[in-house]
Each structure stands twice: as C-alpha cells, then as structure tokens.
Amino acid sequence: MSMDLSVVVLAAGMGTRMKSALPKVMHKVAGKPMVNHVIDTAAHLKASKTMVVVGPEMPKLIEAVAPHPTFEQTDRLGTAHGVLAAKEGLTGLTGNVLVLYADSPLFTAETLDRLVKARQEGDYAVAVLGFRPEDPTGYGRLITDDKTGELTAIVEEKECDDAQRQITFCNSGVMCFRAEDMIATLEAIDNANAKGEYYLTDAVEVAQKKGQHCAAVEVDEAETLGVNSRTQLAVAEAILQERLRSHAMVEGATLIDPASVFLSSDTKLGRDVIVEPNVVFGPGVVVGDNTVIKAFSHLENCTIGEGADIGPYARLRPGAEIGKGAKVGNFVEIKKAVVEDGAKVNHLSYIGDARVGAKANIGAGTITCNYDGYRKQHTDIGAGAFIGSNSSLVAPVEIGDGAIVGAGSTITGKVAADALTLTRAERIEKAGWAAKFREKMRALTGKK
Secondary structure (H helix, E strand, O other): OOOOEEEEEEOOOOOHHHOOOOOHHHOEEOOEEHHHHHHHHHHHOOOOEEEEEEOOOOHHHHHHHOOOOEEEOOOOOOHHHHHHOOHHHHOOOOOEEEEEEOOOOOOOHHHHHHHHHHHHHHOOOEEEEEEOOOOOOOOOEEEEOOOOOOEEEEEOHHHOOHHHHOOOOEEEEEEEEEHHHHHHHHHOOOOOOOOOOOOHHHHHHHHHHOOOOEEEEEOOHHHHOOOOOHHHHHHHHHHHHHHHHHHHHHOOOEEOOHHHOEOOOOOEEOOOOEEOOOOEEOOOEEEOOOOEEOOOOEEOOEEEOOOOEEOOOOEEOOOOEEOOOOEEEEOOEEEEEEEOOOOEEEEOOEEEEEEEOOOOEEOOOOEEEOEOOOOEOOEEEOOOOEEOOOOEEEEEEEEOOOOEEOOOOEEEEEEOOOOEEOOOOOOOOOOOHHHHHHHHHHHHHOOO
8 A cells, every 4th residue: 555645734724822023833842943843743744745825925934944835824614725825736746644733742643643543554544633631611522433443523612512522532633644535525514503613523524424434543642732822832842852852861861850851852962971960961062982061061952073072151153173082161151163083172261263273282271263243254273282271262263283472462464373372462561559559548638
C-alpha cells in the first residue's frame, strides 16, 4: 500500500487572547515559532507536500513557512472551510492527508506516524487522534463502536446527551484523510450550527452517511495542548523544555540542575558535555564533546569546539566560534569572532569582529573597539600573542604572532610579530602634593 503523505497546516487564526500584533502561531516555543515546530514534525514524517493555510495580511508568517506553499483563508468560517482554502493544493493527491494545527506544537512525529498508519492499514476514510483528559469538560467526545472500536461520531459537548457526557475519550482536532475522498467529504459539510461555521469534525458524519469507516487513535494528553494564550504558551514551553533536557541527557550530556537549563529546539550538545545550573541556549548553538558550560552563561548562534571551557557568566553572541580547548571566562562577551584552539579570554573582556589566534592570551578588561558609529572593523590577534590587561584594540588592528601588548595600552594599526608594544603617558609624581591638598580643603570647608 502507498504511504504517500501530504500535510495541511491550519495557521489562519490571529489569536486575540494572545493580545499581540504578531500572528499567534509566530510566537516561539524553545526558540522557534510554533508553526515551524509543526512543519518540522511533518518533515520528520517525510511528507511529500506541506501546505500552510494563512489569514489575510500575514507576510511575516508567509516568510516564516517558506518555501512551503501558502493558501489564504480570507473569511474565517471554520476549520473545514480553512482546509478547503487549500483545495488547489489538495486536488489530485493520493494516499494520506494529515491536517495539523499551527498552534499545537507538541505532537511528536511518532504519534502522527501511528495515526497515518492506522488510517492507511484500515483503509479508513478518516482517522482522528483522541485523548483522555482528567477533566473532559469543554471537549468534543469521540463516539466509538463497542464491538469494532471504529469511530462513529464526534459530538461537541453542548450537543452531548447525558450518556455521551460521561465519555472521557475526547477529540484533539488532528485528523488524517484518505486523499482521494477528501475534497468531496469537505464539500459535503454544511454550516447548520449555532456559529454558522464549517467544522472539520463533521467529516466523520459525512463519511458515515456514505457508508465509509473511520478510526480513532489514542494519544497522551500532554501532546494535545493548543496554545491560545500567553499562559498556555508558557505551559507548552515547560513541556518542550522537559523533552529537550531529557533528550540531551539520554544522548550523553550532563545537566547538573536540568530544571534551570533552557535549551532551544536545535541545540546540539556533544557527549560528556557538562552544563552547570542557570545556562540559557538560544537558537543555533553547537557544543563539541567534553566541553564545560559553567553557570549563568548565555549562548546563541555559536559553535564551541571539543574540550572548551565556557563561563561562568559568559555571553557568546551570534558568530562566535570557540576552538578546541579554548577558554572563555567570567563576564566575557564574544560576538562574531573566532577564538582559536587553546586561546584564553578569561576575564571581563569584549571580543567582537575579531580573530584570536591559537594559544593567544587576552588579559582582563581587554576590549576590541570594533565600531566607529558607522562601520564594524576587524581585529586580528596572532597565535601566541599576549594582550595585557585593560588594553583597548582600536580596529582595524593587527597583532602579529607572539607579540606582547603592555597592560593599559591603546593600540591602533599593526603590531609586528614578537614585538612588545605599549602606549602609556609619562608618569608624573609630585612629592607631598596630596597632604597639602587635604590641608587646603580642610581650611576651605572646615571639615577634618
């Protein structure tokens, strides 16, 4: 049997309860918009085609889901109406069509694969994901046949009779259709309800009237969360963080206090990495094996080589590349700079738009002065160079291999390899001046 799979992601809602100018599904969980979580899950299923239904005037959303095709649901007249907005993309499809919601980022590829296989293997017209919450209040109920277990109806709670209200098997909203029947099924759905909308859940009733069969597949409630408010966004974040932490530890990283570590969906931690408490990983971080990330560090869009030592209180900004065995210490900020193998930037320094050569040593309080108000300029520090404490390197500047810069210097231009360079004003000392000054001030102010 064919396992051809296409996906429709419904993303047209603005989410008024979010109280945001940003489309609801663009709000981030673990550093990535919810809609992209859903699209990436579809990619894990090897979907041959993924389509996204958007609302009017959502250019940022369209940009975020590119290159996947988008279809506009101009009038928001219900979920079935939303899927039919993608009719052009649905025409001619075979196999399976999975309908997902862009505000439900927690469904796993394994769960969705079970749903697709259940529909495929049973040759059902429709298969639905259901769950059993502790409190089913407010959810549509999945009515199944006692003998066959097949799904016979989805009944909204307000339309349930007393017996149906006792059912705890509830509708998650996620559905898989037999592609060849899908358009006809959706077009047969009417809007004869209180809201005058076209509900995707009515597809089960339509299929039943045609003599077709439907199925329900059970999933854990934690996967079904739909995000409609900032509070629910925080709940989704907590669930996904727990998954990411667990995965990192299973793959060989040590998180000393897992609950205090925040990961992004794309964080890559090597084996035997140690992450101390209160570390935040923004998007785009790759950490090599045997590296230590010390407490209260913040990293984003950077790469860290094997055996490096980072923090505590380090800030690695986009474009930071830390080499093998390098050290980036407390209150050090690195931005768009390469710190090569074995180099040390241990204390209270800023290195931006720069290269720090292998085994170079950057003294405490050193800064690269890389911005003149209009342009970013580059600083190049050679291998084995030693930069004294409290130095300012005014870019563009080049420090040769093995050169030494004296503490407190302000350096411009080029420093030759193996040279000593320092810039200091001549020392002036006036004997007894401080005592005379204090005597004078006491006479003027009357203070002892």
